[in-house]
Amino acid sequence: MRALVVDDSRTMRRIVAATLQDLGFEIAEAENGAAALALLESGLTFDLACVDWNMPQMDGLEFVSQVRTGNRWRAITLMMVTTESEQEQIVRALAAGAHEYLIKPFSPDALRDKLQLLGLLPAVAGGVA
Amino acid sequence: MDAPVAEGEVLAIAAQIFAALVDGEEGRLVPWPAPQPEPEHDVAAWVDVAGPWAGRASLETSSDAAADLARALLGLAPGAPVPDDEVADALGELANVLGGNVKALLPHYGALGLPRVAGALPGDDEGRAVRRVPLAWHGHSLVLTVWERSPLAGAADGGEVR
Amino acid sequence: MRPDTFAYVADLVRRRSAIRVEPGKEYLVESRLGPLARAHGLDLDDYVQRLRQGATEGELTGVVEAMTINETSWFRDVGPFAALRPHVLPLLRGAGLGDRLRVWSAACSTGQEPYSILMALADEPAVPVDVLATDLNEQVLDRARSGEYSQLEVNRGLPAPALVRYFERAGAQWRVKAELRSRVQFRRHNLLDPAPGGPFDLVFCRNVLIYFDVATKRAVLDRIARVLRPGGLLVLGAAETTLGVHEGFERVEAGALVLHRPVAGGSTAGPATAAGPASAAGPASAPLNAPTPRGVPAPLGAPTPRGVPVPLGSPFAVASPAPLPVVSAFGTSRPAAAAALPAPRTTARTTPPATAPSQRGQS
Numbered sequence: 001m002r003a004l005v006v007d008d009s010r011t012m013r014r015i016v017a018a019t020l021q022d023l024g025f026e027i028a029e030a031e032n033g034a035a036a037l038a039l040l041e042s043g044l045t046f047d048l049a050c051v052d053w054n055m056p057q058m059d060g061l062e063f064v065s066q067v068r069t070g071n072r073w074r075a076i077t078l079m080m081v082t083t084e085s086e087q088e089q090i091v092r093a094l095a096a097g098a099h100e101y102l103i104k105p106f107s108p109d110a111l112r113d114k115l116q117l118l119g120l121l122p123a124v125a126g127g128v129a
Numbered sequence: 130m131d132a133p134v135a136e137g138e139v140l141a142i143a144a145q146i147f148a149a150l151v152d153g154e155e156g157r158l159v160p161w162p163a164p165q166p167e168p169e170h171d172v173a174a175w176v177d178v179a180g181p182w183a184g185r186a187s188l189e190t191s192s193d194a195a196a197d198l199a200r201a202l203l204g205l206a207p208g209a210p211v212p213d214d215e216v217a218d219a220l221g222e223l224a225n226v227l228g229g230n231v232k233a234l235l236p237h238y239g240a241l242g243l244p245r246v247a248g249a250l251p252g253d254d255e256g257r258a259v260r261r262v263p264l265a266w267h268g269h270s271l272v273l274t275v276w277e278r279s280p281l282a283g284a285a286d287g288g289e290v291r
Numbered sequence: 292m293r294p295d296t297f298a299y300v301a302d303l304v305r306r307r308s309a310i311r312v313e314p315g316k317e318y319l320v321e322s323r324l325g326p327l328a329r330a331h332g333l334d335l336d337d338y339v340q341r342l343r344q345g346a347t348e349g350e351l352t353g354v355v356e357a358m359t360i361n362e363t364s365w366f367r368d369v370g371p372f373a374a375l376r377p378h379v380l381p382l383l384r385g386a387g388l389g390d391r392l393r394v395w396s397a398a399c400s401t402g403q404e405p406y407s408i409l410m411a412l413a414d415e416p417a418v419p420v421d422v423l424a425t426d427l428n429e430q431v432l433d434r435a436r437s438g439e440y441s442q443l444e445v446n447r448g449l450p451a452p453a454l455v456r457y458f459e460r461a462g463a464q465w466r467v468k469a470e471l472r473s474r475v476q477f478r479r480h481n482l483l484d485p486a487p488g489g490p491f492d493l494v495f496c497r498n499v500l501i502y503f504d505v506a507t508k509r510a511v512l513d514r515i516a517r518v519l520r521p522g523g524l525l526v527l528g529a530a531e532t533t534l535g536v537h538e539g540f541e542r543v544e545a546g547a548l549v550l551h552r553p554v555a556g557g558s559t560a561g562p563a564t565a566a567g568p569a570s571a572a573g574p575a576s577a578p579l580n581a582p583t584p585r586g587v588p589a590p591l592g593a594p595t596p597r598g599v600p601v602p603l604g605s606p607f608a609v610a611s612p613a614p615l616p617v618v619s620a621f622g623t624s625r626p627a628a629a630a631a632l633p634a635p636r637t638t639a640r641t642t643p644p645a646t647a648p649s650q651r652g653q654s
Binding site: 019103109113116117 | 460
Binding site: 008009010012014015018056082083084085086088089104105106107110 | 228
């Protein structure tokens with residue numbers, strides 16, 4: 001499975017990517033919504049996009065709106081990963097079409113829990129040592 | 130009305146940021162032991178908040194501490210080389226998460242600016258420090274400050290740095 | 292700590308959870324596993340060596356649990372909660388559900404489970420739900436009663452639509468809304484004592500029996516069986532079963548979920564156990580005051596919603612972005628439909644401005 005990690009902070013991209021990679025995702029990164037959209041338009045497909053809100057060029061809310069307005073990328077699960085934590089911000093994001101919302105700071109377990117909610121975890125992994 | 134955010138709230142936010150992203154557990158970020166003088170800080174990261182309340186959330190520390198923070202966030206071994214721009218990015222992101230959580234405590238929505246990192250705070254546009262929280266992290270000094278540039282309508286004038 | 296000890300622990304934890312324990316975090320392993328090793332009378336290196344020579348599933352789970360951040364998850368394992376409306380309620384109705392659904396959340400800890408049960412059933416119009424939630428520890432019960440959780444805690448498995456619908460901010464915390472809090476009664480209770488009240492239609496007793504020895508497990512299951520009404524159902528943890536423990540229960544399938552139901556005509560299993568808690572305590576490995584488990588991670592093999600047909604309007608339908616029109620959780624049919632979302636705050640708020648683009652700069 002493939003995930004697109006969109007955040008203008010390289011640090012945060014690495015943190016999110018590390019957990020996703022451990023869960024079996026291949027990762028592509030983009031540093032803002034415009035760059036992320038360009039990746040989609042180039043034909044790359046993704047199962048998941050983790051999207052920051054506040055970014056230059058195009059913010060995460062706009063990116064989510066763009067993805068959900070067209071019919072082209074219906075299979076992408078969109079999760080916002082952001083420090084915006086006011087109730088109405090979460091409502092706005094869900095209204096724009098985000099499927100899930102993870103507030104920073106988050107632990108790797110929290111990200112994993114969200115993926116389980118979304119049905120994106122691999123069926124079985126690990127085993128008895 | 131005094132500062133829009135309580136000291137306990139800033140502490141709680143910081144503790145959760147460090148527990149989740151930096152240390153993997155709580156308890157590594159503690160109040161700075163008061164009588165001990167704080168060392169010089171040579172790096173600062175901050176984000177501005179714009180809205181009915183205008184202010185800034187900042188983080189000041191030493192460059193050694195900043196490098197250790199970056200290593201902890203990035204999962205690098207202690208002492209591993211970490212480029213300056215990555216340290217700056219890491220510190221900026223900490224300020225971003227701090228600022229975002231502080232602003233959520235305000236009664237009115239505030240827009241978060243993008244984080245900035247420099248050797249020191251600019252010093253001419255912060256406004257008034259309404260919360261100053263000196264902390265210790267693995268022996269390093271780390272000071273979190275909430276600055277107020279324009280208080281909420283009806284807030285009392287004056288007030289001290291705590 | 293030897294390097295291979297650290298490597299083993301890091302690898303184990305990484306395979307079974309999303310936690311990376313990187314070089315530099317040796318102190319975490321020491322502080323989290325040290326006590327566990329010492330409880331076995333070993334130092335950390337020797338303890339890990341013993342594990343490597345042959346560890347039970349429970350021991351490995353214990354190691355991973357000790358290493359993870361201990362927030363209890365909401366909707367833990369997802370499956371049991373997703374199945375409540377479409378599969379479990381029909382089963383209960385088939386056995387003659389009364390005018391109220393009575394649920395017991397045994398070992399409720401800080402309250403995520405009972406509140407999750409209520410959220411999962413919130414859109415079920417026909418049946419009011421009463422939840423009795425019990426735990427041994429009065430401190431965690433106080434926390435549960437307050438309904439207040441930190442940002443880190445609400446991030447754990449709580450669907451975002453549920454967060455905005457059923458919670459409100461309380462300073463730096465989030466608090467369960469009063470309409471939900473009022474439906475749960477929290478009470479201190481020791482599982483080894485006779486069950487509190489009843490009869491119940493549904494009992495949740497998840498991931499707590501694993502801490503008891505077999506005799507104690509049986510005693511607890513006996514007590515549960517006695518307060519389940521005919522046709523009532525028991526929900527255990529994802530990897531738990533009564534098989535081989537208590538013969539008085541039978542397996543029941545509800546969708547992809549496995550439940551347990553007291554066998555009609557009731558039988559208690561195994562050797563008669565004396566009623567009092569003192570004698571039910573069994574050997575030292577089953578302490579009377581069993582610790583309330585928190586944050587035990589679900590094994591990665593736990594059922595996920597994928598592949599489980601999920602009805603529209605379910606809290607979990609939002610999971611599928613594929614051909615179905617996206618259904619927002621909890622009753623709205625389009626993400627933009629604001630009707631089912633919480634009423635706006637009464638305090639004046641400015642409309643959040645569009646984020647002005649500016650460079651992320653470093654000066």
